[in-house]
Amino acid sequence: MKISGTCRFCGIVSGQYQYAGVDEPFASNDGFVAVASIGALVEGWSLIIPKAHQLSMRNNYSNSVFADFLSSVLHRFFNKYGPLIAFEHGANKEGSITGCGTDHAHLHLVPFGESLFPDLQSSGLQWVQCHASEIASRSGTKEYLFYTELNAKKVWQDSVGYLHVLEHPLSQFFRRLIAERRGGVEAADYRHFPHLDTSMQTRIVLAGSVA
Ligand SMILES: [Zn+2]
Numbered sequence: 001m002k003i004s005g006t007c008r009f010c011g012i013v014s015g016q017y018q019y020a021g022v023d024e025p026f027a028s029n030d031g032f033v034a035v036a037s038i039g040a041l042v043e044g045w046s047l048i049i050p051k052a053h054q055l056s057m058r059n060n061y062s063n064s065v066f067a068d069f070l071s072s073v074l075h076r077f078f079n080k081y082g083p084l085i086a087f088e089h090g091a092n093k094e095g096s097i098t099g100c101g102t103d104h105a106h107l108h109l110v111p112f113g114e115s116l117f118p119d120l121q122s123s124g125l126q127w128v129q130c131h132a133s134e135i136a137s138r139s140g141t142k143e144y145l146f147y148t149e150l151n152a153k154k155v156w157q158d159s160v161g162y163l164h165v166l167e168h169p170l171s172q173f174f175r176r177l178i179a180e181r182r183g184g185v186e187a188a189d190y191r192h193f194p195h196l197d198t199s200m201q202t203r204i205v206l207a208g209s210v211a
């Protein structure tokens, strides 16, 4: 476990923001915070982050504190941004390239009116349909990729997604697909293209919404 100060997300949880006015949570409850993603390719791109440092979300998906928090955040989302895709790249060790530059678990929420499922199917990876609550038992201790689609009529508890259990670490899989759909893989490296203005706008819109 990393101590606060070496992990950017633990820093956010404890009130230390690296990008003032951008990565301060726009929502929180006992177990989770929601923040605008740095390096967003799409306005509205946000992260659900557990307050406790952990490598993946797998043990949160059957937990009611998570479900309650997500549904309150999704309510804001659907009002402002419409349907979204949700995905996670679940790591299993510190420093894995499967994490996107952080070892701290998070679920990505990205407003997206299109489905990335055709891209998953043509990716060469094997996907199985399952609910997020099944990820822990299906992945065991392996790393994984999980993808699902949500809208105002399809709540998290009812949504079935697609799981790929990784045999080898894989970096930036979903981000690359989104960048390709949005016309430029060159923007996929968020360290060089932090897109802070997009992230700032996301925070303003979602923090200003009534839950
Ligand atoms: Zn952390």
Ligand SMILES: [Zn+2]
Pocket (backbone or CB within 6 Å): 089, 099, 100, 106, 108
């Ligand atoms: Zn990520």
